[in-house]
Amino acid sequence: MGLETKPLSTLHERSSYNVADFDVPTGREEEWRFTPLSRLKGLHNGTAAASGTVDVTVDAAPEVTVETVGRDDARIGKAYVPADRISAQAYASFEKATVLTVPREAVASRPSVITLRGSGDGAAYGHIVVKVEAMAEAVVVLDHGGSAVYADNVEFVVGDGATLKVVSLQDWDDDAVHVSHHHAQLAKDATFRSFVVTLGGDVVRLSPSVSYTAPGGDADLTGLYFVDAGQHLEHRLLVEHTVPNCRSNVTYKGALQGEDAHAVWIGDVIIRAEAEGTDTYELNRNLILTDGARADSVPNLEILTGEVAGAGHASASGRLDDEQVFYLQARGIPFDEARRLVIHGFFAQLLEKIEVEEIRERVLAAVEAELAR
Amino acid sequence: MPTLEIRDLHVAVGDKEILRGVDLTVRSGETHAIMGPNGSGKSTLAYALAGHPKYTITSGTVLLDGEDLLEMKVDERARAGLFLAMQYPVEVPGVSVSNFLRSAITAVRGEAPKLREFAKDLKAGMDALSIDPAFAQRNTNEGFSGGEKKRHEILQLELLKPKIAILDETDSGLDVDALRVVSEGINRFRGLDASGADTGSGVDTGVLLITHYTRILRYVKPDFVHVFAAGRIVEEGGPELAEKLENEGYEAYTKASA
């Protein structure tokens, strides 16, 4: 398979399964300019041999089938073609893939949890496919932890009228490097909910993307990140509206504290000429809690049709609101507690979106732990 | 007996001097009204007393019960018994009224209220101020109308029971019914019943009420009225002074101090 070029748009024009189709990034490319390549431990230039391990264990709902398959499985790479060098490297390098299938009309009775645990030295590559067949419903949790140098691709294939809710938690050890693509492909009237929480790791670069194969698809992508000193946490979103009457909503919020804490958020939404009746909105907000932290936030909305139902974006990065803290303090609440309440408030609407109680509690606890640092 | 003593207070914003020597003593059981033209520094006085970081005290002293108020942090002042109902209450997204009030009560009392007791007090307080119980779950001040924000300030006043309350234009923007409801709240805090008779429950509280209008002073009767102009108090008198100001305006004072 050769290089495919999509001439209509200036964004994300290349995709290929073949590593050689992508040049080794130098850092000058638009898609790499924010990423600290020197900290990727070779994932981007072919020097990261697959000598490490990231253990994948699945605790699935009884209605969901789980398989570990080889590279030649027909279901792999159907929904997503790698869009950058590391993604292609991961595609070329993984040995076993994990495939979850929610059969037609099945409603999973509890969340299916995929636990990924890195165990130290050496790079590892992975691939996951989650297939939700027509009219089926499921909640899937991706729980990343441990120490790793890990690149992977995750395909979410959501069938006609099906609903998939995903929570992806990146809470790696301090030295971990994780570069990942999450692609959701939505069929007719499919519903996709993604909740990304990125807290731990030296460098995490996660690229969630969405495509639609038929009208009526509805994607809601939410993200929460907390960046500490020295961390680089990057989220690159792409929603590509190629069919009429689909909806997308992206809301990412992050807090940053400490020297050289760096957050990057790229929000690309493309509405192609044929995607009439599209309704889309994307928002990114960053709360910069200390000097020395930096947030780069770049929304790109490209509209190639005159007939949209709604399209907008907003991005803002700012300090903790002194007036809010003053108001709370003026009621006797000590500074630290006032600050905690305001930051909590900043994330509150997002947290309410996590419908699974136990996961919401866990994320809440993780945010509390970050605030206590 | 709580007393707020302000002596020769000078306050600047940036390098602009706004308060130019304020002297005022508020004792418990007393209600003082401050009236004065826009921009004369009334809110500046209120914020400076509460400890807002934008306002720099350049000289003067403020004692609350003999303790140096200006040495205390914002939250310490509140815990020492000072309360400021703000002219423009701040919206705090994502923090519910109920969570906010519980945190404030916990801080001021030094221990968390029992959940059941808190729920009961909150309900009673909201009922008394005709606040819809649904507000407990709304985000603090977010999307509240002007009048709703002011009622919410008085709710806090009644729940936190400070020693000295500064009310900055709590009456502005209220319709006649809301004005009555809010005034009754202030009077409950002062230990007065609806007819203005002392109930004996508010003896330890003093009120400093900043306003442009005498209509609130018909409900909340002041013992003293002060005229504020160009950053200082330029005249003092009894309730009759308020009527005079409303009829004649501030021209006499603004000319004199210019």
Ligand SMILES: Nc1ncnc2c1ncn2[C@@H]1O[C@H](COP(=O)(O)OP(=O)(O)OP(=O)(O)O)[C@@H](O)[C@H]1O
């Ligand atoms: N934070 C600030 N930054 C800049 N200027 C300020 C600030 N606060 C007050 N001032 C200025 O100080 C002066 C007094 O303002 P203040 O708000 O205290 O007046 P006020 O008497 O409360 O007026 P009003 O009756 O309109 O509420 C005004 O000229 C105002 O512009």
Ligand SMILES: [Mg+2]
């Ligand atoms: Mg004012």
